[in-house]
Amino acid sequence: MSYLISADHSLVMFVDIQEKLIPVIHNHEQVITKSHILLKAAASLNIPMLVSEQYTKGLGLTVPMLRSEISKDKIMEKTSFSCYADQAMKERIHQINRKQVIICGIETHICVLQTALHLKEAGFVPFIVSNAVSSRYPHDYKMGLKRMQKAGCMLATLEMVLFEWLKDSSHPDFKNITKLIK
Template identity: 45%
Template sequence: MLIQRERSCLLIVDMQERLLPAMAGVEPLLHHAGILIRAAKRLDLPILVSEQYPKGLGPTDPGLRTLLGNEIEPLPKTHFSCTEDPDIRARLHALAREQGRDQVIILGVEAHVCVLQTALGLPKLGLAPFVVGDAVASRQPERRQMALDRMARHGIEIVTTEMALFEWLGKAGTPEFKELSALIR
């Protein structure tokens, strides 16, 4: 199934300042997250941001907060899965019901805990998860890979940043294409 711009929303899972330094491959993770945030904002896609126990793990990474802007308020949670948090679940349902946004493009940490549990929970809500494999991380690379393998076995679409970007764009020659394709060069 292709990602469709008009059916998509972006879900950023727990990209917090005290958690990110422990992740393997944090620089590529932040780079790909930045591309996806810029693209989602330029294409007017809804963006949801979760924060796992922000009192202990701190707020969303300052660089990402700058990209997100003040209009996007992170949603605190204590459940590992975003789908188990009543506020996040309600927002996802509202996006699907009111705007037809039933495709959830997921990035964040940790791949084998919060990302995995969220991705596995979304189909139970009637939503289609797409996990951006090069925009998720864990403390150990093998845990990230095991999570991606498990999600794929359960029918979760694993995509790359470029796949998501070009499926959102759909065609070349548009002002959006010219602006956003430059992000991956």
Template identity: 40%
Template structure:
């Protein structure tokens, strides 16, 4: 199944100030989350950004938060966004069956969110190069487990090009600039 911008929403999980810097390859995660957010903005894909206990872990990283649409940030206490009523109801309210997921930590909140959303009936796509864990082995184990559970594992470029669907449009030129 291909990702479709008109059927997708974007979920950025817990890319927060006190957690991000200790991840493996944090700059790649921030850069790709920003690309996804900019692509979503250009293609009218609704966005949700979760923050796990921000009083302790801090707010969303500044460069990611700068791209957030107004009202997109939702606090949570559950590890899984699917278990957090405010986030699940927000995703359901979009009436878009596909959820593209990025964030940290891949083996905790991203994994539990992706599998939980799959169990809730969504088609879930986890963006491997926009996710991380403190230990690279945990990141890979999470990707393997999610794939085995029926979650599609994709890359940032896969998302952007599938959302675009066609070249030669003004949207294509704008989104292509995010990739170059």
């Protein structure tokens, strides 16, 4: 297994970045901004994406900045905290057939953690984008990251993901991707 993130082996999951929950999340603007950059970069590089929405009746839809730029067929509603525990999402993940799952979203210690741990148990390599996940309380965020890392999930930052996808400054999308982070 390579420890480097590969665009050819990646699936990006946006976990529950929803309108009614996001305002109470610590550093919520950063989560939205970094997730939006990740979405744009993944789209530019033709990397498959999935968006989960937890109980939309109570928590609302995915925030407009993300929802407006992703096709509806990639957005899936769930009631289980883990995306992988949802049968329809599990089937879609297996259909996409990418072993590296890049995860951003909320909350770090609940849905992100349970998704990552289930994926790890199932033989996937979860990469948690540490500056694109959060929780209501900073301690929950920190403990969620620690627990996932201890379980063998990989931690990364947005820029780590982007530059590992590109591999080289001669990549045809290098200028477009680097413009996203300036």
